[in-house]
Amino acid sequence: GFFTVQTGDGPVVSRVRGSLLQERLDTDPVAVGDRVTVTVLADGTGVIEETAERERVLSRNAASPGGREGETIDREQVILANPDQAVFVFACADPAPNQRTLDRFLVIAEHAELPALIVANKIDLVKLWSAKAFFGLYQKLGYPVLYTSALKGTGVEKLREQLGGKISALAGPSGTGKSRLLNAMQPELDLRVGEISEATTKGRHTTVATKLIPLDGGGYVADTPGIRVVSAYDVEPDELDAYFVDIAPYVPHCQFNDCAHTNEPRCAVLAAVEKGDVDPGRYDSFLRLRDEIEDLYIT
Numbered sequence: 001g002f003f004t005v006q007t008g009d010g011p012v013v014s015r016v017r018g019s020l021l022q023e024r025l026d027t028d029p030v031a032v033g034d035r036v037t038v039t040v041l042a043d044g045t046g047v048i049e050e051t052a053e054r055e056r057v058l059s060r061n062a063a064s065p066g067g068r069e070g071e072t073i074d075r076e077q078v079i080l081a082n083p084d085q086a087v088f089v090f091a092c093a094d095p096a097p098n099q100r101t102l103d104r105f106l107v108i109a110e111h112a113e114l115p116a117l118i119v120a121n122k123i124d125l126v127k128l129w130s131a132k133a134f135f136g137l138y139q140k141l142g143y144p145v146l147y148t149s150a151l152k153g154t155g156v157e158k159l160r161e162q163l164g165g166k167i168s169a170l171a172g173p174s175g176t177g178k179s180r181l182l183n184a185m186q187p188e189l190d191l192r193v194g195e196i197s198e199a200t201t202k203g204r205h206t207t208v209a210t211k212l213i214p215l216d217g218g219g220y221v222a223d224t225p226g227i228r229v230v231s232a233y234d235v236e237p238d239e240l241d242a243y244f245v246d247i248a249p250y251v252p253h254c255q256f257n258d259c260a261h262t263n264e265p266r267c268a269v270l271a272a273v274e275k276g277d278v279d280p281g282r283y284d285s286f287l288r289l290r291d292e293i294e295d296l297y298i299t
């Protein structure tokens, strides 16, 4: 129930005024990333009085049963308020990048209308051309890809530039080098290797705290392990095609407007996959992710 508020006079550990907690039932009244008004008490602790309207929000739907007659109450659980971009850290090797995982993250970014930056770390372990065999596709799709080595310092300066002055939601599989990259950018952070949490998929009621790490040059990096569980509960099976930037443009050209792009006649998406205009791996991600979401809808 406590937040550390960064003020002009340093951090102030603050609680939230009770009335503010009662005001909003549809969302978290205060969340990491919010801009707040705080009253500092004589003992140096603070009381959060008010939150400014959020420009953007990275959230998940924490619908809970609790309504009368068993209906669910829609409630937004905020992972991060006011994010400017999503930064997804993958490794070129060890662990090898997984297309399904990356595509899942990108869906979440598209859904939240957040620009996504892909960091391909551990470039010291492979040849650039071999890293590009995987990540090059994403550059073609329009996602910026930054090749880095936290070990050798490659690309670290560029990463610092990309993160400067912004609030970035950071996520990625464990072991890809997130902690080490942040340490390379800002040695005094001194994060333990492995300290940045891995993404979890434990289910809808898992709460994973978001941490904001202030950057020297301004801006914050938010460790958002909760980001990965978003898609399954927030994206409906029918709207998933909109969040695949390479599939979406073909959807209006399908014969049926409720086309599922699996085996329908005159499906423009299938035609594009067959022609090689849509990467088969991306199409496969789309199908698998949709199956997964559909399963969740039934249960």
Ligand code: GDP
Binding pocket: 121, 122, 123, 124, 125, 148, 149, 150, 151, 152, 172, 173, 174, 175, 176, 177, 178, 179, 180, 181, 192, 193, 194, 195, 196, 197
């Ligand atoms: P996290 O789980 O994403 O925070 O990953 P860590 O930062 O804990 O790094 C996981 C492992 O990968 C550690 O053994 C790091 O030393 C190693 N590692 C991180 N970045 C690099 C890199 O750029 N190159 C190589 N070769 N190893 C790295």
Ligand code: ZN
Binding pocket: 251, 254, 255, 259, 260, 261, 262, 264, 266, 267, 268, 269, 270
């Ligand atoms: Zn179709």
